[in-house]
Structures are given as structure tokens and as C-alpha cells.
Amino acid sequence: MVMSLEAKYEEFWRQSIKQLNEVVKATGLPIAPDEKGQYSLWYDVREMRLRFSISVERIKRFFDGLREGKVYATKCRRCGRYYFPPQADCPYCRASDMDWVEVGGEGELLTYTVINTKPLTYSHYPDYVVAIARMREGFNVLAWLRVDDPKRVRVGMRVRLQVVRREPEGYLTYEFVPVEQ
């Protein structure tokens, strides 16, 4: 079971700040070696916590879809082009005349990777497979591929999209699963 990053973070920050305070108290300055132990760094005494907020107002339908267990693309009513990730405007027609269409059925795996060295905010997950598949409608989707053994993944294999809850954060997203042959 993947543990939440938050508790680990809180503990990590608490320890770092405690150490920093001790260094300041002992030496009069917030200066300590870098992670590799080679060079001196000034550790910021002004903390900034940042989480982005991202406008999704014009593609709300996509997220409603996830709640219904569906993954939606948009399709321009004028030229018929599909958009995934979904977008509210068609740059070719310079119009905002879109149908929301469920991404149907299967796709074929174009390429994939296994992320072994993870970003800090992904450090609580086991290694994950990121894949790109060409869907039957002709557009590509990028998502995690759920497999027990990454060694069994092959370019060209059949996959389908499913809506899942990303744990431990508990939010809805989509991923690929192999289609049983």
C-alpha cells in the first residue's frame, strides 16, 4: 500500500527546520553543506509553500465524465477534428463549437517507459509505466499503464482506457489496462 506523501513531507520539513534553527543558534547563520556535502549553501529562512491552481472551467465536462466513469475527448462540429487532452477551442476553425465524445474502446501502444528515478512529489509511488497509445479514433493518449510486470509490456499491444481513483490521494484519473487477447 502506498503511503501518503503528506505525513512524510511534514516530518521531513519539521526535521529540516529544526536542524536549520539549531545551525543558526550555534553558528549565527543559516549556512550548511549541500546534499552532496561539497559546497556551502544558505538555506532560506523564509518558507514558501506552493500548489498551483489551474483553470478547468471550460473543460469541466471532462471531469464530470470521470465521475461517470467515462473519458471524454472533444470533437469540433465544423471540421470533425478530435482533441485529447480535450480543449474547448478548435484552432483550425477558430471556433468553440465542440461535441463531447466518449473515448471508445481500444488503442494500440506506440511507446512506453518506466519511471525509476521519480520527482520528489512522486517519490511515494512504486516505479510506474507511462505509455502513449493511438486510440481507434486516431488521436493519442498518454497515461499510466497498469501492469503487474513491466517486462511484459510491448509496443503494439492492445490497451483500453479506464477511470480509476489515484491512491493514496484519492482523486479520479484515467489509465490504460492491457486488453486480454
Next chain:
Amino acid sequence: MAIGVEKMYESPTPTVVEFIGRAGNYFWEFENFGLTFPGYYALYMTAYMNRFGATEEDFCKVAVKNHYYGSINPKAQFYGLRITVDQCLKSRYVAWPIKLYDSSPITDGAAAVILASEDLARKITDTPVWIRSVGVATGTANLSKRPDFIGLDAAYQAAEQAFKRIGIEHKDTWKYFDVADVHDCFTIAEVMAYEDLGFVERGMGIQLVRNEQTYKGGLIPVNLDGGLKAKGHPIGATGTSMAVEMTKQLRQGVEPRDRQADIYTGWALAHNVGGTGHYAYVTIYSLDKNGSPRVKPKR
């Protein structure tokens, strides 16, 4: 004076991976799927290996070459450090099939060049190097919107423009240039660059590697400074460092001589990529102020 500078080395690796990962398509690729920069290029490497039968060993040969030249470049991060194919193959995966030794490092660095008008250039040097052509193009921010993963369209388009301006075809271009620096942030990136730049046809880049044709004395010597791979990749300084290297190469001022290319045509090319092909620049340098490049003599 144009200066490029970057300081990254002292930052913890997970933090660097986080911030560079966030420089792709943020919401649909990072926030939800945690792609890293090695991960983006790994998607290309998997597709390339699958399409053209290239192996991890082939790509390690790029790393070995670039480390060889880096090891004799006193300004390189890995000065004095050669590697073997075996060491590379045994290094850990950072984003399968990309291994640690397929990757450029986290680097501090700086580079500077003097850009001058013709009049001023002639006053300060008797060997000016002319910027004969610049091509620039952009690619999609979202990787999944690209039709395939075996080359970078932005680099191809930038090369197309750059070649047009000097009157050469975008085909067998190895024969016009004495030397090139390409954006080998990962070994796969160097191989795709050979093809995007038209040195050889699509799928043949890996043959250049296998036959060691991008060493000094080969069809087209590439990254004789060690490349991003072994010279280092201080992101904001890398582009300028290529201009410095191409200038030194054309003026035959590279020390030690083991990494000085033989100069026949007096033309050199630099290829620089931003993001994962979100944009690309191809810059062509020459000792000639006018005319098109001649073809290199047969050896």
C-alpha cells in the same frame, strides 16, 4: 557579448527532477502522470529501438564517444573520466530504457561569445566566424499530440529552414560540415539529431554510431567537446557553449588537438533543443562570409 549561465549542481536530485519534469506539459503529463525529462526521451528511445532494431548497447556507444571527448576537454564536467560500454550497460535505469550513463548530468556552467558587426569583427580578429544561417521551429507542448516518436519535428523543421538559407538540400548533409555540436541531453537525442539534421536518413543514425562515424576522422565528427553528456548540461549555458565550441573548431584553436576536427569546408553546425522538442534552433557557422558550402573531399 552574449552570456549563458546556469547553476544547478548543488540542488538535490529529486528537486531538480521535479522542476525539470514540470517544464513539460504541466497538467496532462506531470501533475497526473509524473513524467520526468529522462522519461520524455525514454518514450522516444523505446519507439526508436522498436522501429529500427537499435539496442541499449548501441546507445551506450554514444555515451562512450562523448565521455571520450569530455575526458580530454579541461572545461568538461567529466574531464578525465572515460567510460566503457559495459559500465554504461550496468548503470541503473532512471527511466527505462534510459540509464544513468545515457543521461546528461546536473551541471554548473557558463559560456560567452562576442557578437559583432562585420566592421567591428574585422578590427578585433583576423579570423571571424560568420553566423550564416539560423533556423528555428516549435513543436507541440503535449507529447501525445505528436504523430510519431522517432524524431523531433521542431529540429527537422529548424534544419530545413537553416539549410534552405545556405542553398543546400536537407539530405546527406554530413558532407558539407567539418564538425557539429548536437543537443545530446540523452543518447537517443544525439541519434535523432543525426537524422533530423539530415546527416543520414531516418533510421540510419544508429549505423553512424555502430560504425564510429561521428568520431574525429569519421563522416561527421559530433560533440568533440564531450556534448551535454560529458561536457555537462548547464541548461541556460548549453546553447552558448555550442557557439563557443563551433567557433574554436572552425578557427582550429581547440586544445588538445585530439579533439580538434579536421577543417576542410570551413562549415560547422550547432543543434539546440528546448524542452522535449518544444522548440529547436539550428545555427550554421562558416569561415566564408558568402556562398554555399562545398562538399568535403573523399577520404
